[in-house]
Amino acid sequence: MIVKALYIVLSVALVTVWGLTLTGIVRKIVARVHGRIGPPVWQPFVDIIKNNAKRTGISHGVMFYLGPVFRIAGGMGTFLFIPVLFGSDMFSNFSFAGDVFLVMYFIFFGQLGMALGSGEGGHPYSAIAVARGLAQMSAFEVPFALSVISLAVQYDTFSVSSIVAAQQGSIFSWTMFTNPLATIAAIIAMLGMNMHSPFDVVIAPQEIPIGPPTEYQGSFLGMLHTNRGIFNGAKLILFMNLYFGGATTIPEMIVKTFCIYMISVFVGVSFPRFRTDQSIRFFLGIPTLIGVAAVILYWL
Amino acid sequence: MEQINELKARYSISDSRDQRPDLGFITVDPGRLAALLAELQQVRGYTHLSFITAVDYPETGTFQLTYMVHNFESAHSLGVRTVISRDTALMESVHHLWKQAKTYQRELKEMYGIDFPGSPGVDDPFILEGWQGPPPMRRDFDTRAYSEKTYFPRPGRKTSDPRRHMQSRLYPDYTPFEEET
Amino acid sequence: MHNKETLPNLGLPEHERDLFCDARPRVSKPLASYIEKFLNWSRANSLWILAYGTGCGAIELRPLFTARFDISRYGMAPRPTPRQASLLMIGGYLSVKTLKRVIRSYEQMQNPKFVIGLGSCTVNGGMYWDSYNTINRLDHYLPVDVYITGCMPRPEAIIAGFEQLKKRIKDGRAEGANQYAEQFDWYKANQKKIITDWNMPDYNW
Amino acid sequence: MKPYSDRGKFPERTENGNVIDLDSGKFVKLWQGPQHPGVTGNMSLEVIISGDEVVDLTTHVGYLHRAFEKLIERRLYIQSFPLVCRICVPEPDTNEYGYAAAVEELAGIQIPEKAAWLRTLTLEMSRLTSFLMWLGGQAGAFGLGTIPQWCLAHRDYMLDLFEELSGGRVYHMYIVPGGVRDDLPRGFARRLEDVLQKIEQVMSDIELALFSNAVFKRRAVGLGIITRDMIDEYGIVGPNARAAGIARDLRKDQPYLIYDKLSFEPVTADFSDAYTRTLVRYREMEQSIDLIRQIMAGIPEKGAIHVRPPNVLHWKIPAGETYVKAESTRGEYGYYLVSDGTAYPRRVHVRGPSYTHAVVLLEHLALNTNIADLPGLMVSLHTYPPEIER
Structure with missing residues (x-):
């Protein structure tokens, strides 16, 4: 039991550091696209230290405190039920049969908690952003859920570990090749999930400055930033497990999650953002149809 | 400009002058101004209002209002001037002719204290906020004295009138000349 | 009714007074020196600038944020909300109307916070020294850490100013927020002298 | 999208704009600017929205008035x-x-x-x-x-x-x-x-x-x-x-x-x-x-x-x-x-030119747009506040 707890701590530390480093690397890459040098790779860590070093902070009530807590709980929850490395006892976390559903629930849990917390912040921009975020979230959940259902039908299991196990062998047994339609639907949903353009209207700094966390400062913000590392890492690992054959070693995990994240980043730097209504129409259009097709194809 | 000559008698235009081939100025009674502008806009093709502004003449106790209208067909601008009294600064509003006129009138009310009854929102503060002094663009308002009294001037700033400065540099023994204004 | 600890908030209407905080700003003591040194290092290397272009100085901030001068190299980034920002750049002259908003933005920032005055007009009024609507000395209204002179200061000068500010932060001298709390009454009196329609709380947290 | 004056829940437009009852809970008043990264220059917009739709907009200028x-x-x-x-x-x-x-x-x-x-x-x-x-x-x-x-x-x-x-x-x-x-x-x-x-x-x-x-x-x-x-x-x-x-x-x-x-x-x-x-x-x-x-x-x-x-x-x-x-x-x-x-x-x-573009024109064009489009609309008119207040 104690060994398991130590393993969990180790694996959370790994994903936090990797998630934040990935953020730093991405900033650097985006800066290169812009023609800039960009911030140092370790900048996210400095930012977190700086935010926690603020001497004063203001609160707007209990829910305001709990918002970041929910958020980080959502991030941790997502992460803790995903096996990071296939076949590794150390990085298997709490994976069990049926964890796909728990993970999907946790992905949205954090956002709901954040919605309550930032709503109590009382800033009108937070409220607008929360409305936008929840609307957009329920839209991109549809293709993602359809895609996961298609996988469940395909592999006849609800366990991430089993899905990964079924993809072992050659590269052509990855879901990416065995079920391309589900993969496409999920990747499009991931664009929405990662909040890069064109689906970043929730945090659009030109319209509603920074969105839900408008009122959060100091250590609250530090917590949200830490969560960004964990949650990003967790989501990417989930996608890697479900569609890209999982990973058996840490370097493989790093390379795969990096490549998956790059899809979001490259789409992000080359598109402006959709309005909320436009992005909802987008998600409920072709991606949903692709998802439905993926489900039907494997049902038959 | 022959168009203007037709209007001369009807609107008792007292003074008309060509500054450039594409720019003329006319002066009209305040009472006839709105009617003249309406005719210029709707019949004579002066459809574009460039600006409305005021010039302060405290010596004669008057404001000169200038309405610059432009005719795109003949590429001719016409400055329609009118003179109103400084004490009872009142003028007819032309916000029904051009949408942007109400903004200019709001500014004139705030900066010169010229009232345009009926103009929408003319009493709302436009640029200044919490201003308690006289209308600041009037010439008898001394901005420098106000600034020095209010805004903690940093000591050590040397301000020299350029003419006095050059004079003291070039002709140190010369007695300063009288201030020309 | 009010004692030394609370603020009267006389500018607010009676029924709104209990909606707003009436606490005075507090002085936050720095921690033990070695911890503070580390924290100051992190503060100096992660300066988030409040994206409030208050004057024509804002025009030179854009080349700074973008590819030509790229201050993100130094860990700086624009931040759209005052809650999260730590550096307020005053981009030149401040009209009375803007000063009111600037004070509000400044007070919403969290300690430690820094102020850079950009351009000669923040130092002594500069070109607008005799204008009835622009302030002459910024340091009478807000604690200024670094002044960068020029009209406009070049981006290189602004980067040099940032370096100066970083040095001050690392040395532990950039305690503007504490100074503001200590001399709160003096700053408030100066602010209220020119903002005659004070219709906000005396201190906006 | 139907103009809001045609919808039942909104009062008719009057000569002096719309009668908007902020206490009805159907509207939110937002201040965009002057401390707002999406607003060009240093000006502010007083926006009243219903849902995502702008129903009223007033431009406030004067933050850059230097009395040129x-x-x-x-x-x-x-x-x-x-x-x-x-x-x-x-x-x-x-x-x-x-x-x-x-x-x-x-x-x-x-x-x-x-x-x-x-x-x-x-x-x-x-x-x-x-x-x-x-x-x-x-x-x-x-x-x-x-x-x-x-x-x-x-x-x-x-x-x-x-x-x-x-x-x-x-x-x-x-x-x-x-x-x-x-x-x-x-x-x-x-x-x-x-x-x-x-x-x-x-x-x-x-x-x-x-x-x-x-x-x-x-x-x-x-x-x-x-x-x-x-x-x-x-x-x-x-x-x-x-x-x-x-x-x-x-x-x-x-x-x-x-x-x-x-x-x-x-x-x-x-x-x-x-x-x-x-x-x-x-x-x-x-x-x-x-x-x-x-x-x-x-x-x-x-x-x-x-x-x-x-x-x-x-x-x-x-x-x-x-x-x-x-x-x-x-x-x-x-x-x-x-x-x-x-x-x-x-x-x-x-x-x-911003004197008209940023005040009356923007106030007119912003009606019935989405709140997310407001910065894009404002920039597309190429407004620049200092020439309004000088």
């Missing part, structure tokens, strides 16, 4: 030159030209041929500079962060040229009464051509990345439509009007300086929405590059660049009044100068 017109009345004619260029920061040369030309007209000074060419050159260069920044802003307002970076970096090359020409990056004070301050530096033409080629290159990238971008089209097409009958009613000028198909360009209609010797046609389109306005301004950038090349080809090699005005410290301008206008990036930009025969101007009024 008052200060100019206190300065000698020559002392005002450093002041006027600060009215419009991205494009100061139009101000310098307008003021200088007004002073020269009243004083009866004819500027030499070469000075006119050099003035036109700086005007076109500053037009290109200003448009580059604007194009970045337009893309940035819709969330495409890459293009502002490219645009601003290339704008800086132009600023380097300005620095070489005049010594100042942002404020040039190159145009002075009687001509211009200095001749072109040696090798300037070659360096200018290099920069123009760089800008052309980045512009072709931008054309690909922006104008054929599906998301940008979805956002910008149909946003903030200006119809033809609004043009005179609201006093719309410049690219905003030209995008609606009205070929009004002061450089063509009332040629000043040497614009009559250059060959160009006003850029027009037939439907003024945010997308077309972007396109029109993009074409005007190309036109500007072309004009700069024409000027560099035609500029006289030799000749005076400056006629000496009388001692500027005792310079009394004969009484009179005039209005000089020039086509800035936003449209008609003019200086109305009244002289009473003394050494100080009696009155200078600055007419900036």
Whole structure:
């Protein structure tokens, strides 16, 4: 039991550091696209230290405190039920049969908690952003859920570990090749999930400055930033497990999650953002149809 | 400009002058101004209002209002001037002719204290906020004295009138000349 | 009714007074020196600038944020909300109307916070020294850490100013927020002298 | 989308706007700005929204009021030159030209041929500079962060040229009464051509990345439509009007300086929405590059660049009044100068196109738009607050 707890701590530390480093690397890459040098790779860590070093902070009530807590709980929850490395006892976390559903629930849990917390912040921009975020979230959940259902039908299991196990062998047994339609639907949903353009209207700094966390400062913000590392890492690992054959070693995990994240980043730097209504129409259009097709194809 | 000559008698235009081939100025009674502008806009093709502004003449106790209208067909601008009294600064509003006129009138009310009854929102503060002094663009308002009294001037700033400065540099023994204004 | 600890908030209407905080700003003591040194290092290397272009100085901030001068190299980034920002750049002259908003933005920032005055007009009024609507000395209204002179200061000068500010932060001298709390009454009196329609709380947290 | 006045839950529009009951819980009042990254310059919008839809908008200006017109009345004619260029920061040369030309007209000074060419050159260069920044802003307002970076970096090359020409990056004070301050530096033409080629290159990238971008089209097409009958009613000028198909360009209609010797046609389109306005301004950038090349080809090699005005410290301008206008990036930009025969101007009024674009026009166009489109709409009108309040 104690060994398991130590393993969990180790694996959370790994994903936090990797998630934040990935953020730093991405900033650097985006800066290169812009023609800039960009911030140092370790900048996210400095930012977190700086935010926690603020001497004063203001609160707007209990829910305001709990918002970041929910958020980080959502991030941790997502992460803790995903096996990071296939076949590794150390990085298997709490994976069990049926964890796909728990993970999907946790992905949205954090956002709901954040919605309550930032709503109590009382800033009108937070409220607008929360409305936008929840609307957009329920839209991109549809293709993602359809895609996961298609996988469940395909592999006849609800366990991430089993899905990964079924993809072992050659590269052509990855879901990416065995079920391309589900993969496409999920990747499009991931664009929405990662909040890069064109689906970043929730945090659009030109319209509603920074969105839900408008009122959060100091250590609250530090917590949200830490969560960004964990949650990003967790989501990417989930996608890697479900569609890209999982990973058996840490370097493989790093390379795969990096490549998956790059899809979001490259789409992000080359598109402006959709309005909320436009992005909802987008998600409920072709991606949903692709998802439905993926489900039907494997049902038959 | 022959168009203007037709209007001369009807609107008792007292003074008309060509500054450039594409720019003329006319002066009209305040009472006839709105009617003249309406005719210029709707019949004579002066459809574009460039600006409305005021010039302060405290010596004669008057404001000169200038309405610059432009005719795109003949590429001719016409400055329609009118003179109103400084004490009872009142003028007819032309916000029904051009949408942007109400903004200019709001500014004139705030900066010169010229009232345009009926103009929408003319009493709302436009640029200044919490201003308690006289209308600041009037010439008898001394901005420098106000600034020095209010805004903690940093000591050590040397301000020299350029003419006095050059004079003291070039002709140190010369007695300063009288201030020309 | 009010004692030394609370603020009267006389500018607010009676029924709104209990909606707003009436606490005075507090002085936050720095921690033990070695911890503070580390924290100051992190503060100096992660300066988030409040994206409030208050004057024509804002025009030179854009080349700074973008590819030509790229201050993100130094860990700086624009931040759209005052809650999260730590550096307020005053981009030149401040009209009375803007000063009111600037004070509000400044007070919403969290300690430690820094102020850079950009351009000669923040130092002594500069070109607008005799204008009835622009302030002459910024340091009478807000604690200024670094002044960068020029009209406009070049981006290189602004980067040099940032370096100066970083040095001050690392040395532990950039305690503007504490100074503001200590001399709160003096700053408030100066602010209220020119903002005659004070219709906000005396201190906006 | 149905106009809100047709919907049952909203009261009828009245003469003085809409009756909006903020206590009904159906509306939210938002302040956008002045501390808001999406608002151009330092101004603020008082927005009332219902859901995501703007039902009322009021513009508040005055945050940048420095009382230029008052200060100019206190300065000698020559002392005002450093002041006027600060009215419009991205494009100061139009101000310098307008003021200088007004002073020269009243004083009866004819500027030499070469000075006119050099003035036109700086005007076109500053037009290109200003448009580059604007194009970045337009893309940035819709969330495409890459293009502002490219645009601003290339704008800086132009600023380097300005620095070489005049010594100042942002404020040039190159145009002075009687001509211009200095001749072109040696090798300037070659360096200018290099920069123009760089800008052309980045512009072709931008054309690909922006104008054929599906998301940008979805956002910008149909946003903030200006119809033809609004043009005179609201006093719309410049690219905003030209995008609606009205070929009004002061450089063509009332040629000043040497614009009559250059060959160009006003850029027009037939439907003024945010997308077309972007396109029109993009074409005007190309036109500007072309004009700069024409000027560099035609500029006289030799000749005076400056006629000496009388001692500027005792310079009394004969009484009179005039209005000089020039086509800035936003449209008609003019200086109305009244002289009473003394050494100080009696009155200078600055007419900036944003005076109408950012106040009455924006207030009208913003109705029934989505709150997310507001920054994009505002940038697409190319508003610039300092010329409203001066």
